[in-house]
Amino acid sequence: MSFQLFGLPVARGVAIGRALMVSSSRVDVAHYYIEPAQIEAETQRLREARDAVVMELETLQRELPGDAPAELSALLDVHVMLLQDELLSAATKQWIAERHYNAEWALSAQLEVLARQFDEMEDDYLRERKADLEQVVERLLLVLSQGAAGGVRGGGLAQAASAPGGGEDPLILVANDISPADMLGFRRSVFTGFVTDVGGPTSHTAIVARSLNIPAVVGAREASRLIRQDDWIVVDGDAGLVIVDPSPIVLEEYRFRQRSGELERERLGRLRHTPAVTLDGEPVELLANIELQSDAAAAIAAGAQGVGLFRTEFLFMNRNGELPGEEEQFEAYRGVVAAMRGLPVTIRTVDVGADKPLDRLSIHELRHEQGLNPALGLRAIRWSLSEPSMFRQQLRAILRAAAHGPVRLLIPMLAHASEIRLTFEMIDRARQQLGDSGQAFGPVQVGAMIEVPAAALMVDAFLDRFDFLAIGTNDLVQYTLAIDRADEAVAHLYDPWHPAVLHLLQHTIQAARARGKSVCVCGEIAGDSDFTEVLLAMGLRSFSMHPSQIPALKQKVLRSDTRRCVIKRPQRSGRD
Numbered sequence: 001m002s003f004q005l006f007g008l009p010v011a012r013g014v015a016i017g018r019a020l021m022v023s024s025s026r027v028d029v030a031h032y033y034i035e036p037a038q039i040e041a042e043t044q045r046l047r048e049a050r051d052a053v054v055m056e057l058e059t060l061q062r063e064l065p066g067d068a069p070a071e072l073s074a075l076l077d078v079h080v081m082l083l084q085d086e087l088l089s090a091a092t093k094q095w096i097a098e099r100h101y102n103a104e105w106a107l108s109a110q111l112e113v114l115a116r117q118f119d120e121m122e123d124d125y126l127r128e129r130k131a132d133l134e135q136v137v138e139r140l141l142l143v144l145s146q147g148a149a150g151g152v153r154g155g156g157l158a159q160a161a162s163a164p165g166g167g168e169d170p171l172i173l174v175a176n177d178i179s180p181a182d183m184l185g186f187r188r189s190v191f192t193g194f195v196t197d198v199g200g201p202t203s204h205t206a207i208v209a210r211s212l213n214i215p216a217v218v219g220a221r222e223a224s225r226l227i228r229q230d231d232w233i234v235v236d237g238d239a240g241l242v243i244v245d246p247s248p249i250v251l252e253e254y255r256f257r258q259r260s261g262e263l264e265r266e267r268l269g270r271l272r273h274t275p276a277v278t279l280d281g282e283p284v285e286l287l288a289n290i291e292l293q294s295d296a297a298a299a300i301a302a303g304a305q306g307v308g309l310f311r312t313e314f315l316f317m318n319r320n321g322e323l324p325g326e327e328e329q330f331e332a333y334r335g336v337v338a339a340m341r342g343l344p345v346t347i348r349t350v351d352v353g354a355d356k357p358l359d360r361l362s363i364h365e366l367r368h369e370q371g372l373n374p375a376l377g378l379r380a381i382r383w384s385l386s387e388p389s390m391f392r393q394q395l396r397a398i399l400r401a402a403a404h405g406p407v408r409l410l411i412p413m414l415a416h417a418s419e420i421r422l423t424f425e426m427i428d429r430a431r432q433q434l435g436d437s438g439q440a441f442g443p444v445q446v447g448a449m450i451e452v453p454a455a456a457l458m459v460d461a462f463l464d465r466f467d468f469l470a471i472g473t474n475d476l477v478q479y480t481l482a483i484d485r486a487d488e489a490v491a492h493l494y495d496p497w498h499p500a501v502l503h504l505l506q507h508t509i510q511a512a513r514a515r516g517k518s519v520c521v522c523g524e525i526a527g528d529s530d531f532t533e534v535l536l537a538m539g540l541r542s543f544s545m546h547p548s549q550i551p552a553l554k555q556k557v558l559r560s561d562t563r564r565c566v567i568k569r570p571q572r573s574g575r576d
Helices: 036-062 072-082 086-101 101-117 132-145 156-160 204-212 248-269 295-301 328-337 364-369 381-386 388-402 415-436 455-457 459-465 473-481 501-512 529-538 547-558
Strands: 003-006 008-013 014-022 170-175 191-196 217-218 232-236 241-244 285-290 307-312 346-348 409-410 444-450 467-469 517-521 544-545
Touching: 008 204, 014 191, 014 248, 036 072, 036 086, 036 132, 072 086, 072 132, 072 544, 086 101, 086 132, 086 473, 101 132, 101 295, 101 328, 156 241, 156 295, 156 547, 170 232, 191 232, 217 232, 232 248, 232 328, 248 328, 248 547, 285 295, 285 547, 307 544, 328 346, 328 388, 388 415, 388 444, 388 455, 415 444, 444 455, 444 459, 455 459, 455 473, 455 501, 459 501, 467 547, 473 501, 501 517, 501 529, 529 547, 544 547
Parallel strands: 014 170, 170 191, 191 217, 285 307, 285 544, 307 346, 346 409, 409 444, 444 467, 467 517, 517 544
Antiparallel strands: 003 241, 008 217, 014 232, 232 241
């Protein structure tokens, strides 16, 4: 019997094939108390398990095949960092020492603490790193259950990659979730699509699927339970739809769409070097959002005219309480500048804070953090200004990178005139320190992110001081509507089409244009083709998005006439 499952579309296109099921390998956890004399031995068990998993992941990374996407190596790095993070290891040892929990119980207890903290994170990408944490803990639990000598090889996708699944028929992987390490168990040609129960647009499965240009649907809830081995399934990566046991008519329709999609991608690829100009002659700048240095290659391949947003948070996360030094940051920023081959790179200063812990916290402090509203806490520029030494280090590193190519400096979450004043004082101080030490640095334009309604309403004050603006629509929508996107009870009220949001967008864009200052939208709506003509009608001429979204947006721009664009929600067919 045919049925449909709905999830989140994260990698566009259509995949048709037989389901290859990978059952969840969740480990049953024993719960028991240990004697005080056993604390050291239990702590040693935990340490040996961690070392075994770290060694395994590092071996996998060294043995990466030459055709593996760069994202896999970066995601394996994330897993190793999580394993070595004091928030996991030290706090787990504390459960053992203070509560006399066995290692497995202590690890599970700490996972619950951190998982709730991840759920409260404001940033979508960082919130979805909870899946990485869960997979790291699962690997640790597996080693603990087998003994550290048992290793972590075998099972999961390692078996799935060699398992028979329909002969010569194309295969679609269906799983609860897929870890970066598991993805090394197969080559690009083995699977034509992915379906997972969990995950979001920035989950590791989504990242790798996009890098391989493989259709994927994540967050499909009960997919791995309802789909059976060898079922014929269709993965509609455009609509976030999975069709199980499709009828001959539906199957033929999707095969036609699949062929059409392949031709469309080839056609869009030919637009790479075509200038993005509307029908009435308005040039439009299409930029890329990136998180890692390796993302720069994808931006170049997609025809991006530069980087509109380089998020620097990953240099600061999961470092055992130690922040990156100036040299490490400089090398990372210079690497991106060099990779972009003379195209401009906009580097945003670190956006961390109460919802993105960097330092070692006790169990009691972690529980206290859960009671806070992280979106309204000490984050972004507020946190940077509270850590002046760290902030000056980052500013110096960015200024030094600017000596190697065009760099723009972007400041997140400004809302107060005092924050603007203090930020420029810090930039001036960083320049002075570099000059005094004889280090080379380059000129930078300084921009402000408009993410808070207060900033949008007082945009003229920002335009008096800043060279350009970047609108972070994800936060702007959340703060305007008082909606916590991480809270499932109210997430359905998150609406970028709300009239108040549209008013703030139009007000900000038109104010910048009236002053002759550039303004870019770098939130999710920048890559949503439904918004393209609306933003063009408001006067926007600069969009920054995930590299994979650039070709389709360029086509939309080429087909638009700004004289006929109107500011209203388009009529959409199908499921919203």
